[in-house]
Amino acid sequence: NAGVTQTPKFQVLKTGQSMTLQCAQDMNHEYMSWYRQDPGMGLRLIHYSVGAGITDQGEVPNGYNVSRSTTEDFPLRLLSAAPSQTSVYFCASMVGTIVGNIQYFGAGTRLSVL
């Protein structure tokens, strides 16, 4: 199993450009989510999905779109990049266990918007 795979690892955009951050998991997890991490702010939920065809907003959804056409893939789209979206983005999948719902994180995408 590769786990959760994110691409690209690094990206530099100009203000106003659009792009898609890719996320794929091979563990057949129904739940997937996107977070952004800024210094001193912890991990903030952008969007999440509880299964193919179902998505919902998290804490900071503005400026981002998601779709979930398959169980494996959960891409995050930046519609018109802004400097405020400079951040590290983590994708995660989650599975229910006897203890609780355990999350697995991708390696992250470091995005700079100039």
Next chain:
Amino acid sequence: GENVEQHPSTLSVQEGDSAVIKCTYSDSASNYFPWYKQELGKRPQLIIDIRSNVGEKKDQRIAVTLNKTAKHFSLHITETQPEDSAVYFCAAIPLGYQKVTFGTGTKLQVIP
């Protein structure tokens, strides 16, 4: 919605001493509380977790305690080592596939 507060934001300890990080949560529906360790430039990694029907869980040098009545839980690291230096995050998760709420993180520095 859920709100998780984490303290302290930074913590420096001498090697061999203990470190304690505390989190409080607001939603009584939360029933699963994981702790993640994030080394510089890396992804968060689960290090220990606890369910709401358990008061304490221990795994070698790390332990987590939960006070469901007071809605707070804590991470305890004993005999700290330099490799424990990292940012630690707590989280609260309710039943079912719902939103995960993280604390803002604690940067732990273990001084050799």
